[in-house]
Amino acid sequence: MSRRLGVGLLGVGWMGALHTRAYRRLTDHYPELDVRCELVAAADVGESGRRRAVEELGYARAEPDWRAVVDDPDVDVVSVTAPNALHREMALAVLAAGKALWVEKPVGRGLAETAAVAAALGPGAVTAVGFNYRTVPLVEHAGALVAAGALGRITGFRGWFLNDYASNPWGPLNWRFSRDGAGSGALGDLMSHVVDLATALLGPLREVVAVTDVAIARRPYAAGEGEHFATLGPGALEPPGDDVPTGEVENEDSARVLARFASGASGFLEVDRAAVGPHCSLGFEIHGSTGSLSWDFERMNELQLYLADTTGDAGYRRVLARPGHGDYGRFQPGPAISMSYDDLKVIEAARFVGAVLTGDPLAPGLAEALSAARAVDAMERSAASRAWEAVA
Numbered sequence: 103m104s105r106r107l108g109v110g111l112l113g114v115g116w117m118g119a120l121h122t123r124a125y126r127r128l129t130d131h132y133p134e135l136d137v138r139c140e141l142v143a144a145a146d147v148g149e150s151g152r153r154r155a156v157e158e159l160g161y162a163r164a165e166p167d168w169r170a171v172v173d174d175p176d177v178d179v180v181s182v183t184a185p186n187a188l189h190r191e192m193a194l195a196v197l198a199a200g201k202a203l204w205v206e207k208p209v210g211r212g213l214a215e216t217a218a219v220a221a222a223l224g225p226g227a228v229t230a231v232g233f234n235y236r237t238v239p240l241v242e243h244a245g246a247l248v249a250a251g252a253l254g255r256i257t258g259f260r261g262w263f264l265n266d267y268a269s270n271p272w273g274p275l276n277w278r279f280s281r282d283g284a285g286s287g288a289l290g291d292l293m294s295h296v297v298d299l300a301t302a303l304l305g306p307l308r309e310v311v312a313v314t315d316v317a318i319a320r321r322p323y324a325a326g327e328g329e330h331f332a333t334l335g336p337g338a339l340e341p342p343g344d345d346v347p348t349g350e351v352e353n354e355d356s357a358r359v360l361a362r363f364a365s366g367a368s369g370f371l372e373v374d375r376a377a378v379g380p381h382c383s384l385g386f387e388i389h390g391s392t393g394s395l396s397w398d399f400e401r402m403n404e405l406q407l408y409l410a411d412t413t414g415d416a417g418y419r420r421v422l423a424r425p426g427h428g429d430y431g432r433f434q435p436g437p438a439i440s441m442s443y444d445d446l447k448v449i450e451a452a453r454f455v456g457a458v459l460t461g462d463p464l465a466p467g468l469a470e471a472l473s474a475a476r477a478v479d480a481m482e483r484s485a486a487s488r489a490w491e492a493v494a
């Protein structure tokens with residue numbers, strides 16, 4: 103008989119809905135887990151979030167106080183998908199209750215909060231952190247090519263996450279733009295993903311030098327709960343006039359970073375949440391002594407691969423995702439039938455729930471989140487000191 107797992111959800115926004123859909127799809131794509139995820143309870147401070155949890159997502163009930171969900175004895179696994187400012191307190195409560203934790207990135211509003219959660223990890227605790235781009239089948243294939251030496255000795259890495267969600271000056275001043283709500287800006291939100299990919303592919307960073315900028319210094323005050331992609335007013339590129347009340351953006355819109363890896367390779371890492379043009383361009387290029395590869399999330403199911411030969415006519419070839427690359431075969435039966443962003447969360451959910459059922463170690467978990475937070479912290483220190491900083 104299949105095992106029952108009670109699911110609790112803290113925060114019913116974009117990610118809360120996505121985690122829920124991922125739990126629901128597990129039996130479709132990973133039947134051998136033989137698990138029945140029961141949506142026990144969700145928490146949200148907003149009434150619309152609570153209504154959505156029950157009417158749309160299928161939770162048995164919704165609570166205004168997240169502690170009632172964590173304390174519910176029928177809840178075995180908890181997804182933390184609330185804004186960053188709440189992650190530390192929520193994650194600590196989940197671990198203290200002895201429950202498995204799936205927490206969105208960044209785990210805290212900086213290194214100290216992430217380290218506090220990592221320090222609370224007891225033996226046998228199962229944690230997953232939402233670095234969902236690691237699970238892209240062609241990213242896993244790229245990692246396997248690098249590890250097998252297909253590119254020779256790795257000399258260079260270029261990683262980026264260029265996004266336009268904050269490019270409109272009419273985008274409301276929601277929690278993402280305040281130190282208190284988010285901690286850092288593009289560094290915690292976007293660079294944490296880039297650093298996690300860089301580390302998964304090439305190993306840890308040793309030192310960095312960074313510059314950061316704010317592109318849009320003031321934004322109109324958010325009305326209500328303020329969604330990630332919302333815009334107020336006309337949605338024009340001209341900023342609001344003096345007649346619209348605005349508040350200060352307290353964290354960086356972009357960061358550009360030179361890096362040295364512990365392996366000796368060098369890299370350039372770039373993030374921008376206010377880029378006009380790229381919508382969701384997260385990618386990397388890796389260069390080695392006998393080849394190169396590149397990948398971008400905007401073309402998630404394609405990898406560009408160059409393997410040197412002696413003819414002088416070698417060129418990049420386009421590798422399309424197929425069964426055999428990572429978990430692609432769980433979703434599509436043949437090559438080049440595109441997978442989606444939501445599918446990545448299903449893979450993440452399967453690995454999380456699989457670890458809960460077996461007790462096997464899981465990555466990326468809190469150890470990987472701590473490693474990313476250390477690198478991001480060094481970048482923040484470097485932007486302030488205007489000097490190279492070591493990654494702790």
Ligand SMILES: NC(=O)c1ccc[n+]([C@@H]2O[C@H](COP(=O)([O-])OP(=O)(O)OC[C@H]3O[C@@H](n4cnc5c(N)ncnc54)[C@H](O)[C@@H]3O)[C@@H](O)[C@H]2O)c1
Binds near residue numbers: 115208
């Ligand atoms: N892995 C990824 O690619 C990815 C993508 C987007 C967001 N995220 C992360 O997910 C988290 C949530 O982001 P989002 O885009 O879903 O945000 P969101 O603003 O859409 O949703 C957050 C929800 O939390 C609720 N909330 C606020 N305070 C609460 C409280 N005290 N108790 C319970 N609920 C509360 C809000 O009402 C809202 O419904 C962030 O940490 C973000 O960095 C990760």
